[in-house]
Amino acid sequence: MSAFSPISNPINCPWRQKALTAYLGKDKAMWRNYDASELMRQARQFIPIKVDQGKSDDFMTDHGMPE
Numbered sequence: 001m002s003a004f005s006p007i008s009n010p011i012n013c014p015w016r017q018k019a020l021t022a023y024l025g026k027d028k029a030m031w032r033n034y035d036a037s038e039l040m041r042q043a044r045q046f047i048p049i050k051v052d053q054g055k056s057d058d059f060m061t062d063h064g065m066p067e
Helices: 014-024 028-034 036-042 060-064
Strands: 002-004 050-052
Touching: 014 028, 028 036
Parallel strands: 002 050
Antiparallel strands: none
């Protein structure tokens, strides 16, 4: 799994929920397949990951949800 400057938990980010609804519809269960945090929760084995998040990313604090 790899992500570059990700919104790592879009299911819980109001700004990204609008986009997920527009792209995937209102079925939130479908959204889990596009959320890195949810994919890691569902993993049954070790999955190597790489996340590259710059500190100057304007969206990190409000929308990136790195925590």
